Amino acid sequence: MAFGFPPKHKEIFQLDNIDKEHYLLFAIETAKQLNWDVSFINESGFVAYTNFSMVSWSEEVNITIEEKSVTIKSACTSIQIFDWGKNKKNINLFVSKFEEVKNTMSQEDINSKLIELWQKNPRTENNALSKPPSTSKNKLTGFFSVFKPTKDYFVTPILLLTTISIFLIMVLSGVNFFAPSGESLLNWGANFKPMTLDGQWWRLFTAIFLHIGIFHLLMNMYALVYIGLLLEPYLGKTRFIGAYLLTGIASSIASLWYHDITISAGASGAIFGLYGVFLALLTTNLLDKSVKKAFMTSILVFVGYNIVNGLKPDSGIDNAAHIGGLLSGFIIGYAFVPSLKNFESKKLKLSTITALTVITLLSSILVYKILPNDIGKYEKEIQQFVSMEAKALEVFNLPDDTSEEQYIDEFTKHGIYYWNENIKLLDSFKELDLPAHIRTRNLILREYCELRIKSYEFVCKSIEEDTDAYEIAIDDCNKKMEKIISTLTNLQ
Structure with missing residues (x-):
C-alpha cells in the first residue's frame, strides 16, 4: 500500500538487450492490451491512464525510457492518501503483459507498427496544455517540496x-x-x-x-x-x-x-x-x-x-x-x-x-x-431592549426612604412605561424576515414583558391599598418569569 501525495509506486528495470525504440513499441502495445488510454507519446516514453472502476479511480502510468533502463511509475489521479496497493498492481500487470507481448509479436508486426508509430508525429509543442497532468506532480520529491514554488x-x-x-x-x-x-x-x-x-x-x-x-x-x-x-x-x-x-x-x-x-x-x-x-x-x-x-x-x-x-x-x-x-x-x-x-x-x-x-x-x-440585513437590524435594535430593561429594573434600586407616592410614580412612569416600550419594539420585529428560533424567542420575551407589567401593577396596588393580598399573585409572576429566563437561556 502506497502513501504519499499523490500515492504512487515506482520501479526501475534494465533494458537488457532491447533498444529504446523497440521497448517503446512493446510498452505501447502492452498498455493498449491492458485497455489503458495511451497519450503524450514521444521517443522517451508515454503516459497511460487505467480505466475507472470500483477498484480504481484511474491511475496515471508514466513510462520513461533512458539509455539502459526504464522507469515505470503509477500514481493516483484522484484526491486520496492511500492507494491500497493499486499502483504496485498496475506495474506488476504491465511487466507480466509486456513479456507476453514481446514474445508473441512477429518481426513483420514489429516493423509495420514501428512505421505506424513514427508516422504519427509526437507532441513537440511547448504549450502548457500539451503537457500531461503529471508534469508538476513529478517534481514533488518530498513533504517540504509541496511548499516550494x-x-x-x-x-x-x-x-x-x-x-x-x-x-x-x-x-x-x-x-x-x-x-x-x-x-x-x-x-x-x-x-x-x-x-x-x-x-x-x-x-x-x-x-x-x-x-x-x-x-x-x-x-x-x-x-x-x-x-x-x-x-x-x-x-x-x-x-x-x-x-x-x-x-x-x-x-x-x-x-x-x-x-x-x-x-x-x-x-x-x-x-x-x-x-x-x-x-x-x-x-x-x-x-x-x-x-x-x-x-x-x-x-x-x-x-x-x-x-x-x-x-x-x-x-x-x-x-x-x-x-x-x-x-x-x-x-x-x-x-x-x-x-x-x-x-x-x-x-x-x-x-x-x-x-x-x-x-x-x-x-x-x-x-x-x-440583500436585506434584517438580522443585523434586529441585533442592533435588540440592544434597545436591553437598555430599556435596565431602566425598567431601576425601580428596585430606589433608596429606603422613598415615599409610597414616589414608589408608585417610579413603577408607573418608568417601570411599566419601559416594559410597554419593549413590547412595542418586539412587535415591530414582526416586519423583519427573521429565523424561526428568533421569532420564537421574541414571543417568549413579549410574554416576559407582560408578566413584568402585571407584577409591577400588583406591587402598585399592594402599596395603594396597603395590603399583602397581592403577594401570591406577585410570587406567581416571579415564578413564571424565572421559568421564562431558564427557557431563554437554553435557547441561546
Whole structure:
C-alpha cells in the first residue's frame, strides 16, 4: 500500500538487450492490451491512464525510457492518501503483459507498427496544455517540496504558506487550535451576514484565508495542493490566482445570500472554484481525451460526494459556498478558453482576467446592496431592549426612604412605561424576515414583558391599598418569569 501525495509506486528495470525504440513499441502495445488510454507519446516514453472502476479511480502510468533502463511509475489521479496497493498492481500487470507481448509479436508486426508509430508525429509543442497532468506532480520529491514554488507550481505553494501562516498566527494569539470560537473567527474576519452587510464588506475576502480548526485547514490545504498540481500548469500563474480569488469572493457572496446567521470561513469555496474551472476545461477539446476520461469521473465523484455530504443536518459544511465557488469556477473556466487556445497572448489573457474581475466585483456589489440585513437590524435594535430593561429594573434600586407616592410614580412612569416600550419594539420585529428560533424567542420575551407589567401593577396596588393580598399573585409572576429566563437561556 502506497502513501504519499499523490500515492504512487515506482520501479526501475534494465533494458537488457532491447533498444529504446523497440521497448517503446512493446510498452505501447502492452498498455493498449491492458485497455489503458495511451497519450503524450514521444521517443522517451508515454503516459497511460487505467480505466475507472470500483477498484480504481484511474491511475496515471508514466513510462520513461533512458539509455539502459526504464522507469515505470503509477500514481493516483484522484484526491486520496492511500492507494491500497493499486499502483504496485498496475506495474506488476504491465511487466507480466509486456513479456507476453514481446514474445508473441512477429518481426513483420514489429516493423509495420514501428512505421505506424513514427508516422504519427509526437507532441513537440511547448504549450502548457500539451503537457500531461503529471508534469508538476513529478517534481514533488518530498513533504517540504509541496511548499516550494517552481515554474509550473508557483502560486499554489504561496497560497498554501499564506493560509497556514495566518492560522498559526491566530493560534499564537490565543485562538483555539481545534475548535475556534465564533467570536474568535469574527474578530479575524470570518464572513457573517449581520456584520458583513453592515459595511464590513472586506469579510468576503478575508474569510477565504481563515479556517475553523486544524482539521478544517488540513483537509482544505490537501485539496488545494491536489488541484493546484493539476490545474496551475495549464492555466499559468495569473489565471490561476485570478480564478482562486474571484471564485473565493463568489463563494462568500453565495454563503452570504443563503445563510442568515452562519459564521463562514475557509478556502473550500475557492478550491471548489478551481475544480469548476478544471471541469469546464475537461468538457472542451483543449485537453487530451485520455486526460479528460481519466480525471472527469474522479473529480465529479469528489465534488458530488462533498456536496451530498454537506446536505446532512449539522454537517458543519457550507454547501452554499461550495456550490457558489463551483458554478463561478465553471463559468470562469469557459471564459479562459479563448486565451488558453492562444496561450502566448498576454493581451488576451489580461483582458479576460480584467473583464472577469469587473463582472465578479460588480455582481458581488449588486448582491451585497440588494440583500436585506434584517438580522443585523434586529441585533442592533435588540440592544434597545436591553437598555430599556435596565431602566425598567431601576425601580428596585430606589433608596429606603422613598415615599409610597414616589414608589408608585417610579413603577408607573418608568417601570411599566419601559416594559410597554419593549413590547412595542418586539412587535415591530414582526416586519423583519427573521429565523424561526428568533421569532420564537421574541414571543417568549413579549410574554416576559407582560408578566413584568402585571407584577409591577400588583406591587402598585399592594402599596395603594396597603395590603399583602397581592403577594401570591406577585410570587406567581416571579415564578413564571424565572421559568421564562431558564427557557431563554437554553435557547441561546
